[in-house]
Amino acid sequence: MPIKPKGEFSLIYQHIAPHAGQRSDVLLGIGDDAAILTPAPQHRLVVASDMLIADRHFFAQQDAYDVGWKSLAVNLSDLAAMGAKPQWALLSLALTKDHAKPAWLERFMQGWSDLARQYDVELVGGDTTRGNQLTISVTVIGTVGQAQSALRRSGAVVGDDIWLSGTIGDAGLALQQMRQGVRVEDTLATRLHRPVPRVALGQALLPLATAAMDVSDGLLADLQHLMTASDVGAQLYSRDLPFTTAVKEWAEVDGWYLPLTSGDDYELLFTASSSCRDQMQQLSALLGLKLTRVGRVLSADQGLSVWDGQQLLPLPAYLGFDHFSGNL
Ligand code: ADP
Ligand code: MG
Numbered sequence: 001m002p003i004k005p006k007g008e009f010s011l012i013y014q015h016i017a018p019h020a021g022q023r024s025d026v027l028l029g030i031g032d033d034a035a036i037l038t039p040a041p042q043h044r045l046v047v048a049s050d051m052l053i054a055d056r057h058f059f060a061q062q063d064a065y066d067v068g069w070k071s072l073a074v075n076l077s078d079l080a081a082m083g084a085k086p087q088w089a090l091l092s093l094a095l096t097k098d099h100a101k102p103a104w105l106e107r108f109m110q111g112w113s114d115l116a117r118q119y120d121v122e123l124v125g126g127d128t129t130r131g132n133q134l135t136i137s138v139t140v141i142g143t144v145g146q147a148q149s150a151l152r153r154s155g156a157v158v159g160d161d162i163w164l165s166g167t168i169g170d171a172g173l174a175l176q177q178m179r180q181g182v183r184v185e186d187t188l189a190t191r192l193h194r195p196v197p198r199v200a201l202g203q204a205l206l207p208l209a210t211a212a213m214d215v216s217d218g219l220l221a222d223l224q225h226l227m228t229a230s231d232v233g234a235q236l237y238s239r240d241l242p243f244t245t246a247v248k249e250w251a252e253v254d255g256w257y258l259p260l261t262s263g264d265d266y267e268l269l270f271t272a273s274s275s276c277r278d279q280m281q282q283l284s285a286l287l288g289l290k291l292t293r294v295g296r297v298l299s300a301d302q303g304l305s306v307w308d309g310q311q312l313l314p315l316p317a318y319l320g321f322d323h324f325s326g327n328l
Contacts, residue, residue: 008128015102016091019109020123021116023087035124037088043143046084046150050075054134058193059178064104066193067136068111073195074216075140076119077266080202081214083151084142088124089116091138094131111194119199144206151205151212153229156271160210162234162295163280165198165268168219169247172262176250185246195266201291204283205270212270218261221320222269224304230271233302236295238313257316260306271297 017030027036039045052071054060072089079086091112098104116123121140144150170191177184184192198214205212211230215222219241227234238256247259272280277293284291306313 011100011105012128015105016109019113021113023120023122026122026124029122029124039143042146044146046079046082046142046144048075048078049139050078051137060134064107065111068108069115069194071136071138072112072115073197074266075138076197076199077214079140079142080197080199081151081212081268083202083206084144085203086119086121086140086142086199088141089121089138091123091126093128094135096131096134099134148206151209153211153213153226156211156226156230156232156297158232158297158299160271160297161274161293162297163270163272164242164292164294165201165289167242167244168215168265168267169259169262170244171264172259173247173250188246192264197266198268200287201268201289208276208279209270209272212268215265215267215269217263218320220260224319226269227304231300233298233300234295234304235298236306238306238308240292240294242290242292261316261318261320263320
């Protein structure tokens with residue numbers, strides 16, 4: 001009779017490992033001291049890691065399914081921003097007494113694996129400990145062929161178009177509604193709790209984009225990161241920004257800069273030569289994903305500006321989320 005694992009090992013082998021998935025390039029997955037992976041020849045590894053802490057990145061009482069989904073999604077979004085193909089993941093959990101339970105873990109892993117399956121990402125290892133605060137640390141590994149260099153924040157060229165996928169501000173509005181205790185519209189709640197990483201878009205942009213990143217801390221803050229990395233300036237056209245009707249109404253009442261500074265969008269922000277406009281339109285149709293031209297790359301000395309038609313809008317003092325800026 002096999003020995004029945006107890007405690008930590010029961011959690012790992014009975015409630016996590018069965019949801020790991022299976023790839024033929026995993027020589028050794030969960031169960032040993034380390035995993036052994038076989039990247040395809042002539043490929044580079046692209047690695048990213050993001051940590052989520054209860055009541056900082058998500059509500060501790062949130063449905064565990066959403067927490068599992070989002071933990072992987074925000075990490076895949078980083079690989080998407082590099083144009084990488086996701087393949088493997090590591091999951092480290094610090095669990096409180098309330099969370100170190102089969103029911104919570106099963107639901108967490110259901111959310112995780114429903115997303116992982118879509119991209120064939122195998123969970124190959126991690127760590128499980130007890131913690132005072134539910135903490136989830138995920139590492140994802142993907143690949144890019146050596147012939148195609150990965151997308152970076154640097155590389156934007158003066159005169160390039162600035163593009164955004166999807167819509168922005170939806171998650172920010174959902175969060176605001178939750179904080180105010182008003183009913184959150186389902187579509188907005190889904191955008192906050194189950195973001196969809198733009199993985200296919202990232203890979204399709206490899207031959208097209210000059211620079212790219214994902215929007216996680218707020219559009220203005222993230223655009224500034226891209227500008228710094230590329231040593232360029234940028235102008236945005238506020239009337240062209242892709243907002244849902246709900247976000248448009250929110251911005252009209254509370255201020256246009258809210259959706260530009262709220263985080264958790266997980267859309268791709270990228271730059272491309274103006275000669276790529278037709279290809280972007282085709283790509284948008286192919287992926288069934290809105291791609292909107294929202295601005296233009298300027299020289300570094302011109303800084304960041306947002307234009308409402310011919311009118312220059314004042315920039316807010318707060319451009320986006322920063323854990324250490326004292327705005328929390
Ligand atoms: P070690 O003590 O050698 O670090 P552990 O006992 O922590 O090993 O883990 C046993 C195995 O289970 C390892 O293969 C590890 O990668 C895997 N593992 C532990 N926790 C997790 C987790 N949360 N998700 C996926 N794999 C895990
Ligand atoms: Mg360990």
